[in-house]
Amino acid sequence: MTQRVFDVEPWAITTHTLDAGAVRLVESMTSTGNGHMGMRGNFEEGYGGDCHQGTYIAGVWFPDRTRVGWWKNGYPQYFGKALNAMSLIATGIRVNGEDVDLFRGRFENFSLRLDLRNGVLTRSFDYLVDGTRTRLEFERFLSIATTELSLQRLRLTAVSGDVRVEVSPQLDGNVHNLDSNYGEQFWEERWRTAGDQPALSMETRPNPFGTPRFTVTAGMAVSAEGFADGGSFDAPARVGRRFAAELGEGHTAILHKTAAVVTSRDVDEDAHATAVADLLDAAGRSSYERHRAESSALWEQRWARAAVVIDGDDEAQQGIQFNLFQLFSTYYGEDERLNIGPKGFTGEKYGGATYWDTEVYLVPLYLALARPEVTRALLAYRYRQLPQARHNAGQQGLAGALYPMVTFNGIECHNEWEITFEEIHRNGAIAYAIADYTRYTGDTAYLHGPGIEVLVEISRFWADRVHYSARTGTFMLHGVTGPNEYENNVNNNWYTNYLAAWVLRFTETTLAEVPARAEELGVSAEERSRWREIASGMYLPEDAELGVKVQHDTFLDKELRTVDSLDPAERPLNRHWSWDRVLRSCFIKQADVLQGMYLFEDDFTPDELRRNYEFYEPMTVHESSLSASIHSILASAVGLRDKAIELYRRTARLDLDNYNSDTEDGLHITSMSGSWLAIVQGFAGMRVRGGRIGFSPFCPERWDAYSFTVGFRDRVLDVRVTREDVRIGIREGEPMDVELFGVPHAVDGEVVVPLREA
Incomplete structure (x- = not known):
C-alpha cells in the first residue's frame, strides 16, 4: 500500500501540506548530506509532535551493548550504532512571546521543497499569533565544496x-x-565556549569493548540584518546566541x-577549537550566496556525469532523480575509510555502516557514474578490514576470513543470530565485487594485488565451512540463511552454494595468472586442488520435473x-504474521535463486532464466527494498516487459510512495541504485562481456524516450533510447566498439540503430 505525500515534480521533492501524522516521513524524504555528514529534514525551530531529530557524522559510531535473551559462543559483543550527533541547525524562534511550533501553533501557506539539483532545502509558512501574521522562510544546505560546513538562512x-x-x-x-x-x-560534553563564535565539543562516552571514542566539535558564526544582538548563552551541552527585532x-x-x-577521525582533539575557528573564518570571507553557488556548481558536475532523463513520465523521472541524489549525498568516494550504510544519513534503523548491499547493488552504479577511484575506495575499505574478517571467522572456529553482515570497523556487530552466524553469502559478494570491478574496468592491478589476498582468505573460509556428504558424494553447506530472510537455518541454499563454488573457482583461476602470489600467500598446490574439488563437487539442489x-x-x-492468494490486509507479512508463520511459509522476501x-x-x-x-x-512479496530491482532486470532480460516496468516503478518510488510503510525510519539508501540498474541493465540491457560494453534496449510504455550517461574504460558514453531507435555517442575519450x-x-x-533490429 503506497502513501503519496509529495507532489510529482521531476527534479524536486515538494509539498504544500503538513500532516502531523506524516512528519517523520517528511523528515526522511527531505534528508540532505554531503559525504562528511548529513541530517534528516528536521525543522530548525523544533517540533512538539512526533518527529525523529537526527544529525549524523560519517564514520562516527558507538558499540551499544548487545541485547539478547541468551549468549552463544562467537556472538558479537556489541551492536554498532550510527550515532545521532549534536544538532547544527537548531534555532529557537519566538513571535510575540510564543514559541514557533508547527505542532501546537496556528499556521497557513506551508511549503517545503528539496531541490534535487543542488541539495538546497527550503521551507516557508505564515505563523499566526494574536491577530498578526509573520512569514518565516528557511533555506539550508550542506556544502559539498567544504564538507565541514552547514549553512542556513532565515528570513522573517x-x-x-x-x-x-x-x-x-x-x-x-x-x-x-x-x-x-x-x-x-x-555523548558527554568535553567543553563549550560562548561569545561571538560559540563552540561545543562532545565525546562518545566510555565503552567496555575497547573501541575508540569519537569527539565531534562544532562552532557557529552568525550574521544578522535587522536584529539587535542579545549576546550569547550557554547551558550543559548547548551554546548559542540571541537576537531580537521589532518588525513593523x-x-x-x-x-x-x-x-x-x-x-x-580527521583532526586531533587538541586542535579542534582552532580547526573550527579557521573553517568559520574562511567561510566568513564569502557570502551565503557564494557558498551556495560553489556547492551547486559541484552538484552540476556530478549530474553532467550521472543524470538520467526520462521523457513522458514525471513520476519515473522524479524517482530516479531522488534516488541518485540521495546516493551521491551519502557517498562519493572521498574517504576510503567510509562505506555506505543502509540508511545513510537519514535514520538509525539497522545501525551498521556496511552490509553486502554495497558490493552487489552499489558497485555497478559507481563503476558507471563516477571515477574508477570511487569504486577502488569501496574495495579498499574491505581490504583494510581483512584482519578483522579473519577475526570474525576465528570467532566461529573457522579458517580464512568471514566478512561481517554489519560493521563499522570490520568486526561483526549485528545482534540477530540467524544473520550473524548464517547469512554467510555476504562473503561471496565481497569476492564478486572484485571480479565486477576487474571485468568492467579491465584493470587487473587490484585483483592481482590486494584483491587476491581477500579472495584467498574468503576461499579458505568456504573450504572450511563446507562438509562432505558421503551419502551423495557432494559438498554441502548446512545451517545457512540465503538472501530470502523469510527462511532461516536451511540446508543447501542454492544461491549460497553456487556463490561459494564460484569464489573457489575464481580464486584458483586468478592464482594461476600470478603464481608468485600463491607462494607469497602460502597457498599450496594441495590447497588449490582441494578448492577445485569442492567447486566441481558442490551440491546444487534442482528439480528436473519443474x-x-x-x-x-x-x-x-x-x-x-x-x-x-494473500489477503492484502496481511501485508507486509512481517508486520501481520508471527515470525514462526513467516518462516514456515513459501513466501520470499527478495530475490534468492x-x-x-x-x-x-x-x-x-534464456529458457532456464525464464522458468x-x-x-x-509469483511467490515473492518484495518486502525487502533490494527485491524489486533484481526482478525488474531479469524480467527485462527474459522479455517480460510489463513486469519489468511494474517493478521499476516500485524500486524507483519505494520511498517516495512509502511502499513498505517504513520510510519514516529513514530512506533505503543502499537499494536506491536499483532504479538506475533497472533502467540501464534492465530496459537498456547494458552488459560487459569480453571487455566490450553492449546494449539491447527497449523503450517502456508511457515513456517517449530516455537517456543516460555511463563511463567505461576512459570513455564517457551518452545513450538515448526512443521508441524508434537507440543512439550511442562518445562524449569523452577515444572511439571504441559498442555492441x-x-x-x-x-x-x-x-x-x-533502429530498435526493430532487436
Whole structure:
C-alpha cells in the first residue's frame, strides 16, 4: 500500500501540506548530506509532535551493548550504532512571546521543497499569533565544496501587524538515539565556549569493548540584518546566541548561520577549537550566496556525469532523480575509510555502516557514474578490514576470513543470530565485487594485488565451512540463511552454494595468472586442488520435473502458494504474521535463486532464466527494498516487459510512495541504485562481456524516450533510447566498439540503430 505525500515534480521533492501524522516521513524524504555528514529534514525551530531529530557524522559510531535473551559462543559483543550527533541547525524562534511550533501553533501557506539539483532545502509558512501574521522562510544546505560546513538562512517578515521576533541560533548536544537498547545518551560534553563564535565539543562516552571514542566539535558564526544582538548563552551541552527585532508591518529581518564540524577521525582533539575557528573564518570571507553557488556548481558536475532523463513520465523521472541524489549525498568516494550504510544519513534503523548491499547493488552504479577511484575506495575499505574478517571467522572456529553482515570497523556487530552466524553469502559478494570491478574496468592491478589476498582468505573460509556428504558424494553447506530472510537455518541454499563454488573457482583461476602470489600467500598446490574439488563437487539442489533450481533442500515440501492468494490486509507479512508463520511459509522476501541468476546470467540459458523467474517471482512479496530491482532486470532480460516496468516503478518510488510503510525510519539508501540498474541493465540491457560494453534496449510504455550517461574504460558514453531507435555517442575519450543487440558497431561520433533490429 503506497502513501503519496509529495507532489510529482521531476527534479524536486515538494509539498504544500503538513500532516502531523506524516512528519517523520517528511523528515526522511527531505534528508540532505554531503559525504562528511548529513541530517534528516528536521525543522530548525523544533517540533512538539512526533518527529525523529537526527544529525549524523560519517564514520562516527558507538558499540551499544548487545541485547539478547541468551549468549552463544562467537556472538558479537556489541551492536554498532550510527550515532545521532549534536544538532547544527537548531534555532529557537519566538513571535510575540510564543514559541514557533508547527505542532501546537496556528499556521497557513506551508511549503517545503528539496531541490534535487543542488541539495538546497527550503521551507516557508505564515505563523499566526494574536491577530498578526509573520512569514518565516528557511533555506539550508550542506556544502559539498567544504564538507565541514552547514549553512542556513532565515528570513522573517511581518506580513500583517507589528511583531516582536526573538531568534536563538544554537548548537545542541542534548540528543538521544531512538534505537538505543537501554535508552542511554551516548555523548558527554568535553567543553563549550560562548561569545561571538560559540563552540561545543562532545565525546562518545566510555565503552567496555575497547573501541575508540569519537569527539565531534562544532562552532557557529552568525550574521544578522535587522536584529539587535542579545549576546550569547550557554547551558550543559548547548551554546548559542540571541537576537531580537521589532518588525513593523512589511519589514523583514534576516539571519545567516554557518556551522563548522570536525571530528577526531580527521583532526586531533587538541586542535579542534582552532580547526573550527579557521573553517568559520574562511567561510566568513564569502557570502551565503557564494557558498551556495560553489556547492551547486559541484552538484552540476556530478549530474553532467550521472543524470538520467526520462521523457513522458514525471513520476519515473522524479524517482530516479531522488534516488541518485540521495546516493551521491551519502557517498562519493572521498574517504576510503567510509562505506555506505543502509540508511545513510537519514535514520538509525539497522545501525551498521556496511552490509553486502554495497558490493552487489552499489558497485555497478559507481563503476558507471563516477571515477574508477570511487569504486577502488569501496574495495579498499574491505581490504583494510581483512584482519578483522579473519577475526570474525576465528570467532566461529573457522579458517580464512568471514566478512561481517554489519560493521563499522570490520568486526561483526549485528545482534540477530540467524544473520550473524548464517547469512554467510555476504562473503561471496565481497569476492564478486572484485571480479565486477576487474571485468568492467579491465584493470587487473587490484585483483592481482590486494584483491587476491581477500579472495584467498574468503576461499579458505568456504573450504572450511563446507562438509562432505558421503551419502551423495557432494559438498554441502548446512545451517545457512540465503538472501530470502523469510527462511532461516536451511540446508543447501542454492544461491549460497553456487556463490561459494564460484569464489573457489575464481580464486584458483586468478592464482594461476600470478603464481608468485600463491607462494607469497602460502597457498599450496594441495590447497588449490582441494578448492577445485569442492567447486566441481558442490551440491546444487534442482528439480528436473519443474526445471528449476531449488531454493534449498526442503523448499518444495512447503505449501506452495502465490502472492495473489494473500489477503492484502496481511501485508507486509512481517508486520501481520508471527515470525514462526513467516518462516514456515513459501513466501520470499527478495530475490534468492534469482539473485544468483542475476549475478551469473551468462551461466544459464534464456529458457532456464525464464522458468526460474516464472516459478519464484509469483511467490515473492518484495518486502525487502533490494527485491524489486533484481526482478525488474531479469524480467527485462527474459522479455517480460510489463513486469519489468511494474517493478521499476516500485524500486524507483519505494520511498517516495512509502511502499513498505517504513520510510519514516529513514530512506533505503543502499537499494536506491536499483532504479538506475533497472533502467540501464534492465530496459537498456547494458552488459560487459569480453571487455566490450553492449546494449539491447527497449523503450517502456508511457515513456517517449530516455537517456543516460555511463563511463567505461576512459570513455564517457551518452545513450538515448526512443521508441524508434537507440543512439550511442562518445562524449569523452577515444572511439571504441559498442555492441548493439549483439552486433559490434564502431562508435566515433554517434551511432544510430533502429530498435526493430532487436
